[in-house]
Amino acid sequence: MSGVLRSAEYRLAARRVLRWTAWYTRGLDPAVAGARQDEIASDLHEHARWAEESGIGPDELARAIGGRALRGVPADLAWRAGALQRLDPRLRSVRRIESSLLAVVVTIGLVDAALGTFVAVRLVRALLIGDVAEVPGAAIGAIALGAIALVATFALSGPRQRGWAALLLAVPTALIFTQAAQALYFLSATAVLLVNRVNWWQPATLAVSLALAAVCVTAAMHWLRPAPGTARDIRADASAQHEGVPNA
Template identity: 50%
Template sequence: MTGGDMTGADDRAVERAARSTLHWTLRYTSGLDPVVAADRQEEILSDLHEQTAWATEAGIGERATARSIRARMLRGIPADLGWRRAQLSGREGIRLSLPRVDGLLLAAVAAIGVVQVAVGAFIAARQVRALLIGDISWVPIAAALTIALGAVALVATALLWHRRMRPWGAALLAVTGLLIFAQSVEALYYLSATALLVINGVPWLEPAAYAIGTGVAILCIAASAQWANPARRFPAAPGASALTGEESR
């Protein structure tokens, strides 16, 4: 398959994955020197062509190739951001090493897990208190769901300390993170008179909680892809290092 062949019905999955990668490239090169940005974008275009051509020669299906492209893009996000920072600071020779990226990701995802567990524990404590003092005599669905999500987050955080289970832990935290913050806001609507006043006075609070959850989920998914390392199942095409955030040599 050549670059011009990515228009058939069977190639749409690869085309969509390639467009996502190019869109991300345009985003993280925006605001840089036009020559540097153009060079980077051309490098990614060439890399995508080489990978799809190699995948066709190796007999890899379109969907598997598309998954590989997306996974490599997600794994490369931290290094891409490091490359952008190096360009902005003028320190072009500095790149984040893989161990350092993994360490930063682990610290960030672990912190996310701890926060989610704390949110679940807080809602559980408020629920027990409300029941004991007779504020309510039932458990709101949002409170039950928040407590359950916090329990799952506890298990997921524990999985982060086992290297082989780390991708699963990050994936679970992506799911719980997407929901737990908004659900905790809804739970507090029933469990706290002060929170009720705040929520009624700040109508954008719940959408903001969903936005935070979405950002958390994206970070955790990127970490999960980094640790799962699908490239071991789909070897990269020669010279295809740019998608992982590394510059070709």
């Protein structure tokens, strides 16, 4: 039994399944999520024991585990949907708000990163065809801000550092639109025409930048200092309501 359980193939397959389990149990009550993860871990162990007793090798076992995991995805998602439905209504509301806020901040980060990438592409093109003799400082700034935004956006995936990531994202968000506009003035003929014809582009880009940065700061403060009514508070309140109530 130890040969299969200690094999690299089994361990890799098991880690993949457990990562998937941790992902689709995220945001649920820790007791519920932990029970599901323990159930899957136990099932993987029993599968490995059965494989050892049946003379099945590590490679074949790993393929079997991968196949079971793929076939079980619909059932796993259905289980999560059922678990969410059993949550306190207030907790479901908090989850929806959290998801919506995260989606908005991630979108801002992706827009910042895309803008920095666009400036980089235009810069390379302008250098190749000889439109510019040297790199504009605004282009360097826009590309650097886009890179910072991309790092911050990836960091949003971790709940523990999400608040700091949103706060970091506010910095490039507040600056990149103006920097990109100034860079494109040197790199794009269309941008030159737009700047010359639209007199209000500078206050408009500044207003948009500050508004989106304010969203990032607001999200950061929410995630760094959770206010009353968060999921943890609701679970604690629900537990307190049942204290002292005898079981039927």
